[in-house]
Every structure is written in structure tokens, then in C-alpha cells.
Amino acid sequence: MNPQPTNPVAAGNVLPVDFTKPRRQSYQPLFESGPSGENGRRVPGVWVDPRTGNFYWRPFHQGRQTWAKLDAKTPRRAELEVAKLKVDLALSKKGLAANPLVRTKSLAELCDFYLKLGCPKRSGARRAGVQLKKEETRVAWLKKWPGARHSASRVTPETCVDYHTWRKNHIDRGTGPGAGDRVIDLELVTLSNIFRCAVQHARQTGIVTNPIRDERRKFRLQEDVAHCRDFQPQSGDELHALARYLFQSPKSEVLGWLCLFQSMIGQRVSEMLRLRIDAKTREHAGFVENRKLWLYRSKTHKGTFPYADIHSALDACMQAHRRWLADRYPKARWFFPSPDDPTQPVGAEALSHALARVAGAVGQGHRTSHGLRSFFVNVLRSMGKSDAEIALRIGQKSGGQLIVTVYGEILPIKLGWLPKEKGAEPAWQPWLSQEESTAIAASHVEQLQLQL
Numbered sequence: 001m002n003p004q005p006t007n008p009v010a011a012g013n014v015l016p017v018d019f020t021k022p023r024r025q026s027y028q029p030l031f032e033s034g035p036s037g038e039n040g041r042r043v044p045g046v047w048v049d050p051r052t053g054n055f056y057w058r059p060f061h062q063g064r065q066t067w068a069k070l071d072a073k074t075p076r077r078a079e080l081e082v083a084k085l086k087v088d089l090a091l092s093k094k095g096l097a098a099n100p101l102v103r104t105k106s107l108a109e110l111c112d113f114y115l116k117l118g119c120p121k122r123s124g125a126r127r128a129g130v131q132l133k134k135e136e137t138r139v140a141w142l143k144k145w146p147g148a149r150h151s152a153s154r155v156t157p158e159t160c161v162d163y164h165t166w167r168k169n170h171i172d173r174g175t176g177p178g179a180g181d182r183v184i185d186l187e188l189v190t191l192s193n194i195f196r197c198a199v200q201h202a203r204q205t206g207i208v209t210n211p212i213r214d215e216r217r218k219f220r221l222q223e224d225v226a227h228c229r230d231f232q233p234q235s236g237d238e239l240h241a242l243a244r245y246l247f248q249s250p251k252s253e254v255l256g257w258l259c260l261f262q263s264m265i266g267q268r269v270s271e272m273l274r275l276r277i278d279a280k281t282r283e284h285a286g287f288v289e290n291r292k293l294w295l296y297r298s299k300t301h302k303g304t305f306p307y308a309d310i311h312s313a314l315d316a317c318m319q320a321h322r323r324w325l326a327d328r329y330p331k332a333r334w335f336f337p338s339p340d341d342p343t344q345p346v347g348a349e350a351l352s353h354a355l356a357r358v359a360g361a362v363g364q365g366h367r368t369s370h371g372l373r374s375f376f377v378n379v380l381r382s383m384g385k386s387d388a389e390i391a392l393r394i395g396q397k398s399g400g401q402l403i404v405t406v407y408g409e410i411l412p413i414k415l416g417w418l419p420k421e422k423g424a425e426p427a428w429q430p431w432l433s434q435e436e437s438t439a440i441a442a443s444h445v446e447q448l449q450l451q452l
Contacts, residue, residue, distance in 0.1 A: 025050050027058075027067070032075055043075050045082040057082045059089065061101045068101060096208070104206045105198075107155060108148040111139050113205060114194045122196065130270050130348045138190040141167065152198070152207060157215035160188050164219055181219040188216055231371030232378065237419040238364050239263055239375065243427035245358050251339050253328065254346050255354045257321050258336045259372060260427065262351075264317065264417050265308045266376030266394045269352075269369050271296045273345040275335035277325065282306070286335060291315075297395070304392045313417040313426075319436065320428035327431075377407045379415045 031039035118126030246256030279286035
């Protein structure tokens with residue numbers, strides 16, 4: 001009979017086991033191989049891990065000596081990489097390059113850093129309101145891009161082309177060759193803003209230059225730009241037809257007034273919505289004094305017209321508007337209260353959405369809020385105002401050249417804020433008395449004579 005194998009544990013024997021963790025082999029200086037296999041020249045500044053074969057550099061960082069893994073796979077490339085890292089480290093101490101020993105944040109991390117600071121402007125001030133919401137939306141799209149996961153140090157002007165290619169497949173702006181290019185250009189402006197912010201906080205981000213500041217490609221061609229004039233009412237009659245249509249519904253009445261006021265004041269919607277009925281001084285938008293309506297002006301608007309002249313058409317509109325407000329929203333503080341919450345102004349995008357719906361009903365083509373601003377510009381042009389003066393009246397300090405670029409050349413036509421068709425009444429007529437209507441009719445004739 002064969003003897004059974006003896007179990008040493010069962011037999012009471014204990015196997016010797018060494019639980020001591022083997023000592024890690026230290027990194028060794030790297031030598032080039034000699035002709036006979038012996039160590040040759042010492043590769044300066046390069047060490048090698050004998051277990052993995054990876055190359056390392058041993059610099060001083062934050063007051064102590066540390067190890068930095070190299071990307072190189074050969075001794076020669078490792079030597080060149082260390083030489084470059086030493087130069088970058090010396091330049092980083094002078095603020096001329098990123099510190100190679102600090103991990104560069106990914107583009108997505110820079111986006112989060114920018115959002116955390118409130119999407120700051122060049123001055124460092126936090127954005128607010130509609131401006132902030134639009135910037136946050138653009139940052140959200142930049143974060144969705146697959147390339148946002150990579151290090152921000154990999155961003156180059158070619159990155160803008162890669163982003164454009166990806167973004168075109170995720171945008172719903174028509175089918176033409178230039179569809180969506182304006183949106184993408186604005187998102188790349190935001191990308192440049194993110195890098196500008198990162199440079200201003202280089203110690204936290206490790207970013208010392210904006211790689212797309214001067215070399216960012218613009219994808220929307222100038223010849224593809226549609227002038228705002230293409231989306232403005234073609235006459236005072238169309239303007240009042242739009243307003244009358246909006247007046248038909250209690251929900252859109254306020255947008256009818258906003259449509260009329262914007263065409264006669266020419267300010268951006270965000271500025272129009274700051275007009276208050278209870279304004280007490282010139283510093284508050286909505287204050288009326290000496291036939292002038294004082295407007296909202298930020299620090300960037302300093303030097304432009306802080307008020308709008310109350311001409312006869314605007315005067316009549318304001319009288320009817322006050323009557324409407326007293327009837328519909330007697331406790332409202334704003335010129336254009338929200339139907340859902342009268343304590344707040346109506347939404348900034350509501351007018352544009354409403355005009356898009358009205359276009360089919362009125363049958364005059366697509367109209368936009370910025371088109372109403374263009375209507376104001378071209379009414380003043382038809383009255384003989386210079387583009388330089390008009391620019392200041394709509395809050396632009398760039399002069400008349402931008403007016404031509406955005407609103408097109410001066411046309412040899414006469415425009416006005418009142419309807420010209422025989423028997424046509426202003427859209428606000430139902431809120432005025434007979435006496436007021438007579439006075440406005442006289443002003444109407446005066447206005448028409450000025451336009452002829």
C-alpha cells in the first residue's frame with residue numbers, strides 16, 4: 001500500500017513564510033551602453049527605474065527634491081527632454097512659461113474654474129443676468145466636446161478647427177454651408193475668455209499664455225452675414241401691425257408694448273427691461289424729465305447718450321402705455337411686467353419668440369428684436385442723423401463704421417414710427433381718449449410732414 005502524503009500543517013509543522021515587503025529598488029543613474037556592453041557616458045540629469053525601465057528627472061520643487069517621470073523612451077530623447085524641462089522651469093520662475101512640474105489642468109477643469117469665478121470679464125468683474133446665462137450655455141458646450149478631457153496645454157489654433165467640425169454635428173441652425181458658424185464663433189470667443197481668466201490666475205491653473213488669442217480662426221464669413229435690417233419692419237404700418245397682433249392676447253400684450261418701445265428707443269432688450277415706472281432720479285432707468293426718458297447705462301456705455309428724446313410718437317405711446325399699465329398691472333414697478341409674475345419684468349427672449357410666431361400671421365417675413373433696434377437706426381438715418389450720432393444714441397462707442405457693418409448702408413427711403421396708410425391708426429389708439437386722439441392726429445400730420 002502506498003503511504004498517504006503527509007500534511008505538514010495537520011502534522012503540526014509550521015512552514016516558514018517571510019512576510020517582509022521586499023525593498024523597492026531605488027532609481028539608478030542612467031548610463032549609455034559602451035561598445036562592449038559596459039557603462040558608457042552618464043546621461044546628465046536622467047535616472048532609470050530598474051524594475052520598469054522608465055526614465056525620471058530629479059528636480060527641486062517647492063523646496064524639496066522630487067521625481068518627475070519623463071515621456072522619453074530612449075536615453076537620447078530623455079536627455080533632450082530634461083534639457084527642455086530645465087529651460088521651462090527657469091522661464092516659469094520669471095512668468096514666461098508654465099511650470100513643467102505642475103500638472104496642467106484639463107480644458108474641462110478650466111471651464112469649471114471659469115464658472116466658479118462667475119465667468120469674469122476682462123476687468124475681473126463677474127458677469128450677471130442674461131450675459132452670464134449666455135456665457136454659461138457656451139461653456140457647457142465647450143465641456144461637452146471630447147477634447148475638453150485633455151490637458152489645456154494641448155490647445156492650439158488648430159483646436160478651433162477640430163471643435164468646429166465636432167460642433168457642426170450638434171447644432172440645429174439650418175442646412176446651409178455657414179449654418180451655425182456664428183454660434184460656434186461666439187463659443188470660441190468664450191474659450192478665449194476662459195484662457196484669459198486662466199492666465200490671470202496662473203498660479204492656480206498653470207496657464208501662462210492664451211494659445212488662441214491672436215490666431216483664432218473665424219468661421220462666419222463676412223459675405224454670409226445678414227444685416228439686422230433684413231429682419232426689421234419695412235414701414236411704420238408693419239410695425240403697428242405687429243403690435244396690434246400681439247395686443248390680441250392678454251399674455252402677449254406686454255410684448256406688443258415692448259415691440260413699439262424698442263423700435264422708438266433703439267436699446268437692447270436687456271436694457272429695455274430695466275425701465276421702471278417708479279424711477280425717481282436720472283440714475284434710474286425710466287425717469288422722465290424735460291421730454292427725455294433716462295435709460296440704463298453700464299460703465300462700458302460711459303460717453304454715450306444716457307437718455308432717449310421723447311418725440312411726439314413716443315410721447316403718445318407712453319401715455320397709452322401708462323393707461324394700459326394702470327388697467328392691467330396697477331402695482332407694477334416695471335414698464336414691461338411679466339404676465340406670470342408682475343413683480344418681475346418679462347423674459348428677455350419672450351419678444352424674439354413672439355415675433356417668430358407673428359411672422360406667419362402678419363405675413364411680412366421673419367422679424368427679430370434686434371431688427372426693431374435696426375428700425376430705430378434707419379428711422380434716424382432717414383431723418384438725416386449721422387451714423388456717428390446714432391451709434392452714441394444706441395449705446396455704441398465704436399463710431400459710425402460699425403453701424404454700416406451691422407445695419408447696412410443708408411437707403412434712399414423715408415421711414416417713420418407711425419403708420420402712413422390712409423385711415424390707419426397707431427396700435428396704441430384704443431387706450432387714448434377722443435381729445436388725446438385729436439392731439440395725436442395733429443402730431444401725426446406733423447410727423448408725416450417731417451418725413452416727406
